[in-house]
Amino acid sequence: MTEQIEIPDSFPGAGDVTGKRVVLTGAGRGLGQLLAHAFSRAGASVALVARTERDIVAVADALPGPTLVFSGDVSDGAFNESVADGTVAEWGGVDVWISNAGISPIVAGPLETDPSVWRDVLEVNLTGAFLGARSAARVMHQGGRVIFTGSVLGERPRKGLAAYSASKAGLVGMAKGLALDLAPSGITVNVVAPGWFDSPLVEGWKNSAQLSESILGHTAQRRWGSPSDLPGAYLFLASDAAAYVTGTVLNVDGGYLLL
């Protein structure tokens, strides 16, 4: 007779983040603001991080659940440490750290890209995420979740965005490395790679008919990502249902990487 698999009495809900203490960077506008609403409405406490204090205060004021606000630069290691310590002081711990802050200052070829721009992009998008993960790992004593916001441009670059693409590709390698390092501590590390979502970061692309068409033409679903398309991936990875998911990239792109 074939052995039967053991069926648990109950299954963790995919996306159930009730009571989780979440640090979310880049929370002042765009996708981060969207994620702040999604996690707060799902019952999480959310510590909001960005440089512009009035933005995160405004986001915090609009959320239904507990919030904290930390204004500062994610590329500053001491600032990340203060976010971790401040969250622990207020809420007793950190369960989820979402490194979502990112910049993409210019679209230009290598000769037009000043090396200082290259360094800035890497500092915020890649080093900032590393420093956040480092601070998270220091205070996550009972396991936890680290989630990086990557991009489909990390896997398929477009012209004029070498620094941005390098930073997002770097996040994938870093997530895999950290997933190995932090597995013994019960911490998972994953990347969500959005495709093309309507936000201030992509305004220039959306407003140009030619660029917009070239993006939609490469998107299997032939549409921009909408606000309801993105948070589910983060909620899943943050939930207990994703305890065995680590070192992965979850593309949320309407099939952009298929065409």
Ligand SMILES: NC(=O)c1ccc[n+]([C@@H]2O[C@H](COP(=O)([O-])OP(=O)(O)OC[C@H]3O[C@@H](n4cnc5c(N)ncnc54)[C@H](OP(=O)(O)O)[C@@H]3O)[C@@H](O)[C@H]2O)c1
């Ligand atoms: N929008 C898309 O379609 C898309 C697609 C793929 C990936 N992404 C990624 O998704 C993330 C969010 O993008 P978005 O479109 O929402 O961008 P956005 O609208 O420009 O928002 C970026 C957020 O990050 C914060 N931030 C930027 N630099 C920071 C720093 N050094 N320290 C702390 N906070 C900082 C900004 O606030 P302050 O300026 O006040 O600091 C802002 O709150 C980024 O990582 C981006 O690369 C976006």
